[in-house]
Amino acid sequence: MYHISVVCCMNVRRMVRALTVPALGLLALLCLFSSEPVQAGKVLVVPVDGSHWLSMKILVEELSRRGHEMVVLVPETSVLIGKSGNYTTKSFRVPYTLDDLKANLDNIEKNAFEKPPKLTDIFENVGNLIQFLNMQVKACEGLLYDESLMKSLSETGFDVVLTDPFLPCGTIIADSFLIPSVYFLRLIPCLLDEAATQCPSPPSFVPRFFTGFSDKMTFHQRVENTLMTVFEAFLCRKLFAGTDELASRYLQKDTTYKELLSHGAVWLFRYDFTFEFPKPQMPNMVQIGGINCAKKGPLTKELEEFVNGSGEHGFVVFTLGSMVSQLPEAKAREFFEAFRQIPQRVLWRYTGPVPENAPKNVKLMKWLPQNDLLGHPKVKAFITHGGSHGIYEGICNGVPMVMLPLFGDQGDNVQRLVSRGVAETLSIYDLTSEKLLVALRKVINDKSYKEKMTELSAIHRDRPIEPLDLAVFWTEFVMRHKGAAHLRPAAHELNWIQYHSLDVIGFLILILVTVIFVTVKSCMFCFRKCFKKTQKKKKE
């Protein structure tokens, strides 16, 4: 199979200025046939269910369209990973039911809606996360020890494993099959991604997750951030203890998840610096933020009529992500009450009970074409929980936001937009219709929100290459070159003490102290000698 290489396209661009228009067809044709053939590869996809899958699916389908054979491993309790003509799925058994998974999620939701946020939440969050990860490690164990499935996968001869390292199974399989891996992620809990890439992350200007800090911190915040960095190292051990044990047992070598991750060829990170604060990067880290909002479709006739009927006031889009479509009744009432008092129409993904006197400017739906709606010229604001997918749909389309973080990285995501002056944030726990109204009116009527968001959106979209093309390029690169060894820093061969040059500093201090000691002793010795002589002379 052939495709026009990017390089070729770049040349079209340069040559096009020198050519007459009718020559363009011929040029494109030449380009098509002179470009390098791309070998169709075999890609094993080990995804994470839920919203994580929604953006990875875009890359999986594009790779499939480019002729690669895609095999997706799907747990039998999958929520969002469906079958498709574009890829083969292989299902595997898991030792829990869909209800177990939902119970875990409900627990987290309940916390967000019913309890005031407090410092000790982090321990509860960590507890929930450990419970969730242990569940997933059990599932992974089932998969790894399913001999017939693993044998058939092994015999397929995959070129690369494409996985979201939020969960460890893909990485263990890649090591077991001796094939390179490409990671597709927002982050790994406890920022294990930074440790595994050996990426410097100074706590003085890189805020830790769960702190809610920006990159500009006071002394007090820097102290907290440094303590959080120490805590993270401890957290990583706790979170992935089960993974480390499984990996060592299955691969029959003494290893850790971090060690396995460090062999990842390329890391595709779903962020860029219109969202994330500027921070150091390593050569094999590639930014593909906004990969999820490239494709826009037309609205249905019904939706088009509803949003166009909003007149000059426009409309507001409200969703709390792919996993949360209900709210406690009292909480929902506050939203209905606020929406009643604004001139905008509201499109709300909501499946809970509806009060009798629900305002008429509100349209409730089971599912919203979020990105298509946010791309509509009449949209005025986006009420969101602050998941990274929704945030990028807001940035791509330049829509100011009111943000209601629920759990996980959402509190920190929100901070990134609030600090840029393009969003307001509210706590869902003590949300009232008045507070919501104030925030909504602010982002809609105060023009600075829209102006700053339009500028941020322009910067985000002004890039030399589209995120999807970049993700495809690097996945194919890893297939072509069987990894990306030239991007692997020598830091991976150092331990923590060596990496930070603590042994060298210790050695230099030792030498310095020895030199000072010997010098002082020598001086004292000479001084004493001279002093004694003087005393003797005096006595004489």
Next chain:
Amino acid sequence: MYHISVVCCMNVRRMVRALTVPALGLLALLCLFSSEPVQAGKVLVVPVDGSHWLSMKILVEELSRRGHEMVVLVPETSVLIGKSGNYTTKSFRVPYTLDDLKANLDNIEKNAFEKPPKLTDIFENVGNLIQFLNMQVKACEGLLYDESLMKSLSETGFDVVLTDPFLPCGTIIADSFLIPSVYFLRLIPCLLDEAATQCPSPPSFVPRFFTGFSDKMTFHQRVENTLMTVFEAFLCRKLFAGTDELASRYLQKDTTYKELLSHGAVWLFRYDFTFEFPKPQMPNMVQIGGINCAKKGPLTKELEEFVNGSGEHGFVVFTLGSMVSQLPEAKAREFFEAFRQIPQRVLWRYTGPVPENAPKNVKLMKWLPQNDLLGHPKVKAFITHGGSHGIYEGICNGVPMVMLPLFGDQGDNVQRLVSRGVAETLSIYDLTSEKLLVALRKVINDKSYKEKMTELSAIHRDRPIEPLDLAVFWTEFVMRHKGAAHLRPAAHELNWIQYHSLDVIGFLILILVTVIFVTVKSCMFCFRKCFKKTQKKKKE
């Protein structure tokens, strides 16, 4: 003026697979007219003379072709910066002659050819560098205080300054005119670029210049590398003391060159990781290694005949860079003697005296079309001094090298290729025809050199976007958005102690010590109390 945006091209690429061939012309046409108009901008170019200019010129000419108004500031003693129809030049007076410049260079050359390399060379090199930089600061002073020229430049209303920060004048002008700057460089002496970008550069795996170390160091080397890091900080102050003084005086504020550099919007670095060792990067660092070897032309008839006449043995290209075309006679004789004994033909850029019995397989020329020759299928090896331009021409074309570093960063450049097994290095000081023969025969006859170089070349050329297009994109980006503020890390607002969290660590140690002290004192107090009571009781 319009151009097909890269984004548009990427879409062509994706859509092309779904379209019939005749539709391609129409598609390219649509793409042309739907793309965003690019505003023609005004670019002030402040280059560094010599080989530095040769690669910057490629970007200057491309920007000119894209409709931007390019004004290049040229010192009146310029060696290589000539006039061109593609850009306007503005000449300024300098307080030294071309002979002064050449004397400085001859001095450095003499050292390389006539003295054995030793540890103290670094002090001599630094001395030469300080002398050269002071000369350039004087030239810059002349330019800055040339009121009529500066007034006319200021009134032109430039959008961006494109400069090589190896010399400081462009940066000072950008600050004075309040316009953003784009830097185009390999490095700044004493690695001021790393300090100015706030890029972490752990001495445990990032080798310092002038050490000749690879990224994998022994303990002893890491100690030296750490000491060199400390020395560099001292060196930077010495090297740029004159610049700091001039900048503060001219800009009428207390500033340093490092401080001014830190406001650079985007840094275009002439390296990538097929040449440089993998190391941390900052968001506004862009790699454009290989920008100088994209364009290849056909050979003249005379050259084509000479290289084709080399038969199965092929030919060798030998140059020592744009500034060195002569050799001490005795040294030249060793080369002639070695070349006499190989079956390859040799193309040598040499203008010195020729011995009577010069071998017939050697063709001497005043100037060589180096990149065109290295791209010829019959080329077998490249003898080079290890300048970054020549190195990239070698990598682009996949030609193994014999390297003879002369001065500056060349010793370190060479180390990078030798450690990859694609080159051999020799010292020019004690070079003999025998040593040269051994090295040449090794890189030509031992297939591993060619194989590794072919692989390195393939990796280098396998990139999502061409370096020249990337350089153009980021220069235009800075013009469009008046800088790249979203890429500026908050680290710039921290001092050295804050950046390394030394204040936080000190504070935490203080708390820890206090807690331990209070605990121990309390315990001792209680213990004493209890002990006394027991003693009293015993006495009673």
